[in-house]
Amino acid sequence: MDFQLKTLSLAQAATEKTDALIVLLPRDAALEGGDALAGLLRDAWQAGDIGERTGRLLAFYKPAGVSASRLWAVHAGDLRAADVRTAVLAAVQAANASKSRRVLLVAAGALDAAALRAAVTAAADASYVYTTTRTKTEPRAIRQLTLGVPDAKALQPALETAVATVRGVEFAKEWANRPGNHCTPTMLAEAARSLAKAPRVRCEVLGPKEVAALRMGAFMAVAQGSAEPLRFIVLRYQGAAKDAAPQVLVGKGITFDTGGVSLKPAAEMDEMKFDMGGAASVLGVFRALGELQPALNVIGLIPACENMNDGRALKPGDVVTSMNGQTIEVLNTDAEGRLILCDALEYAKRFKPAAVVDIATLTGACVIALGGVRSGLFSTDDALAQALQAAGEAALDRCWRLPLDEEYGEGLKTNFADVANVAGRAGGAITAAKFLQRFTADLRWAHLDIAGTAWKSGAAKGATGRPVGLLLQYLLDQGAPAGTGKPARAARKSAAAGAPAAGKGGRTARRA
Template identity: 70%
Template structure:
């Protein structure tokens, strides 16, 4: 998608050569003074005085070839109170409506007074509404909308917000692309190839470890999950260096189960096809690095992706097996369908070598989180108040919402085992929390947060597909951190060099 930012008044928008003109009209907008020179403003004023356009965000009124307007199709859309959330709803509804006419160029006019958050919301909503998956549908044409011109009162005032939004869209769409791919088109090896391709972007490096390297590192928990599949595991390490080498990085850990049968603890057949989405945490990490490569912010970021299939054969992990994690802790596997935490725990231990300022893991981890929060907010867990607050605020800014859940020690009682240091699952009650408590055991050495995106990473039903979340939240957090100078203390240089030398 090609986005362009322009300073446009209603009079200028009226003469813009575009296939469709979308005009956001917020509640309480001042009526324009009648003017023959501004046909569009006059038309909007007439519509408002007649009461033909409800103020509620997303309500539409179509005008066909109105007098004095160059665009053949004009769509007026209520923008509610003009907030970022209202703008998102309005733009999404409008772009969805104009798609039927297959326009190649769309001009989207925002009223004066809208800030950078509204601009960001408009760009991301336009991209989301026009997205089309085509990788395994060769007979389907790509999105008809090739260019969106965003018209604002003062382009220079929102230039940085627009640039961030455009880069975030590129990241979201990469995450969607890989999330939507069927498992035979998204193996651990292919996912690693997508990560390696990001190495062509500025300041990004990629390293991929295979089964031998993972075994040498002692990642017995990760390796155990992969042992039932003919597809070899991959451990992907991405590095973005936008700041000084001694600045402590933020580490993102993305769950990369490219298909999840549940293993021996087999999932029911209904909707098992959706288990191709079990790598959406990994896809979000790829998306973040795609956006970082475009924006080049002054921050250091590491991405860790343990990628594997959870399949069945004679070597598959069995309930009751005990595995040894990279941390040295032993784990009794009571349910092989609780495999995400088994691969993440080794990645969280690996993250320690980077002396991180913060570690955030992102995973489609539990159905319990879907029950708790549905598809509106991702679950947020954190052992660090400042990190939790920053992530929650980032989600609000990005309209990629999360909700913090507790981590009381009492929730870990169900993880006790008679045969290992910890069991990989507790009872059904509080399942999203007990999963987070399991991960917390492996993240004690740094500020840590866990995002459970099981309810937000994809949609089911007729709208089935990846959402690209939480790329928006993560980029909002990282860009705010970069703006603040990311002043967290770094590890001593000598220790950092030693860590990098470890395979």
């Protein structure tokens, strides 16, 4: 989808040539103009047809005085970012269903930068269609979304950030949605390599021999039951000085999870293709970083493998040795994510990071605790936790901090190793985090459990792309503003060659 900003008033929007016009109406909308569109909306509002619920739609077909054949007026609350997201999701779903190709969106009031970003990401989310392994499906109908605002130039930076976020989210969705046979560890590594085409992004992929040389015994133990070879992916984005401490993101990359010998129930096991949602989010963030070129350094680490069964598979009661030398009794082979992450967290220490954030679809217990609304947040550093929580609020990709009291670690004690990999059902998301905490000595560390937020089930089954928005916002908050990294000459040439032409009176369109 192409996104474009254009300086337009509500009256001017009515005369624009477009297939569909969406008007966001705040509850305090000033509809005092004498033009046809203002009069139409004023009459509908006064009649109560718009209602009082944010996201309520009123549709018009070929309204008098409006160039667009379809018009949707939608209640947009107070035009806060969350209200705008709700309104745009509803309206763009309707516009996409009507097969409208060009859509103009305008508000009867001023959109700030946060609301504009919410509008762009919501529009992309509402119209997203997965097509890779489907032979009979229609792609998103909407080809261009123009946002009419009072001052396009002032909001252009917000548009660029929003479009980069959309690209990152959709990259994460693409790889998380792919079935396990279309997203093996090797394929995931190739997806990571493709990101290295962007300026300042590099990718290194380690195979079984290199991982064995590093003595990542926990990671290798999970992978040993699969015919697919493991991959350890190392992504680097350098937008600041080489000696600037990087932010490190560690994403769980279980490309399919049977549970191993501790086999999962058959029902809904297909959804275990989403168990690499943490890895997908890291890839999505790097996709956006390559676009925005912010002035900071970021490392992405992805341990990728399958959790499968054969005669070599890890067994309950086996004891494995992690990269840092701790021995682990594996009481449940379905608690495999923490086993691959602990070795990746140890590897992260070599970068002397400013902070480390791991992202994982780790526990069903987190789904019970928080549902699909907020991701679980755990951290040993209050400032880091607050930064992540603030970023989530700003990006509308929210998380909630859970405790790490020492008492929660008691259940991980065992007579046969330094630590067990599970501690029973009670507080399962917390005890999983306590396990990971053992491998984060001397790190500013946080853990995001996205088991409830990385995908949706039921009729809307599919990846959400979360928490790309949260992570990207957090990183941008840590570095200089996006764009100050001064993209390399090759990037500038590429951008110049591939940039769509600016619309009449508008800013340059961006493609996502």
